Amino acid sequence: MSMDRFARAASIDGKQFAAGLLERIKKDVEILKAQTGVVPGLAVVLVGDDPASSVYVASKHRQTVAAGMKSFVHQLPAETSQNELLGLVHRLNVAPEVHGILVQLPLPVHLDPNAVIQAIHQDKDVDGFHVSNAGRLFTGNPVLVPCTPLGCMMLLKDTLGENLSGLHAVVVGKSNIVGKPMAQMLMNAHCTVTVVHSQTRDTAELCRAADILVVAAGRPGLVRGDWIKPGAVVIDVGINRIQDGGKSKIVGDVAFGEAGHARAITPVPGGVGPMTIACLLSNTLTAFRGQHNLAIAA
Ligand code: GUN
Numbered sequence: 001m002s003m004d005r006f007a008r009a010a011s012i013d014g015k016q017f018a019a020g021l022l023e024r025i026k027k028d029v030e031i032l033k034a035q036t037g038v039v040p041g042l043a044v045v046l047v048g049d050d051p052a053s054s055v056y057v058a059s060k061h062r063q064t065v066a067a068g069m070k071s072f073v074h075q076l077p078a079e080t081s082q083n084e085l086l087g088l089v090h091r092l093n094v095a096p097e098v099h100g101i102l103v104q105l106p107l108p109v110h111l112d113p114n115a116v117i118q119a120i121h122q123d124k125d126v127d128g129f130h131v132s133n134a135g136r137l138f139t140g141n142p143v144l145v146p147c148t149p150l151g152c153m154m155l156l157k158d159t160l161g162e163n164l165s166g167l168h169a170v171v172v173g174k175s176n177i178v179g180k181p182m183a184q185m186l187m188n189a190h191c192t193v194t195v196v197h198s199q200t201r202d203t204a205e206l207c208r209a210a211d212i213l214v215v216a217a218g219r220p221g222l223v224r225g226d227w228i229k230p231g232a233v234v235i236d237v238g239i240n241r242i243q244d245g246g247k248s249k250i251v252g253d254v255a256f257g258e259a260g261h262a263r264a265i266t267p268v269p270g271g272v273g274p275m276t277i278a279c280l281l282s283n284t285l286t287a288f289r290g291q292h293n294l295a296i297a298a
């Protein structure tokens with residue numbers, strides 16, 4: 001395929017896909033309520049008043065209620081001690097009306113996020129961050145998996161079809177929240193997977209070999225047009241606020257304007273972002289089914 005400057009990559013509409021997913025979740029909530037007599041419930045814990053986190057938590061609450069589920073938001077002061085936070089997590093672990101628990105990150109610096117995450121019961125860990133859920137994903141028996149890479153997989157399969165076997169996937173970034181679980185999910189889908197990160201020596205050349213390029217680096221415009229193989233599918237996980245001509249705007253980690261020769265690419269905003277909360281609610285239903293011994297939907 002030529003790097004034709006008139007080529008036009010398809011835009012992967014995450015906003016529309018997420019809206020469809022939320023509709024399916026809403027219907028599933030009704031079915032599960034009828035089957036069990038119980039309303040699925042999600043608890044979200046926010047410590048402190050970080051403005052970005054407050055916006056995310058408010059959005060999670062709104063969408064949880066809109067899907068017909070119960071939403072329990074616990075807002076704690078920034079001075080909350082580790083023991084107080086662990087006490088709340090333990091109460092939520094045994095609360096029968098709570099099927100999923102999410103502690104919004106980042107936590108204030110005096111708190112240990114890992115200890116808090118590992119204190120969440122694995123069956124209620126809708127972030128998929130608990131070591132036993134990470135281990136299940138690692139060994140190819142995933143149950144609850146991190147929401148952002150789950151959303152990326154859904155968009156990839158919607159674009160390329162269910163069968164990703166044998167494709168070369170390159171993941172940029174190796175965080176526990178996105179890069180590492182993304183690489184595991186792609187391996188479980190029988191892709192050949194390369195992970196590159198800030199210490200990689202030949203990042204551009206490795207990216208150019210990708211049929212699937214997933215970028216979660218948190219660096220605006222890091223991936224340039226000549227890092228993208230013609231016909232590749234590009235998933236841009238980046239959400240970066242930048243100043244452009246005196247105006248503030250949100251951009252991804254990929255130089256979107258240079259990616260016309262890709263087969264398809266997620267825009268920012270409107271690509272991966274809207275998928276994350278929809279996947280959180282999907283995980284809450286997975287957790288609910290697990291706790292009621294119902295079959296986990298494919
Ligand atoms: N803060 C930013 N992203 C996330 C996420 O996926 N889960 C949690 N718990 N906190 C976050």
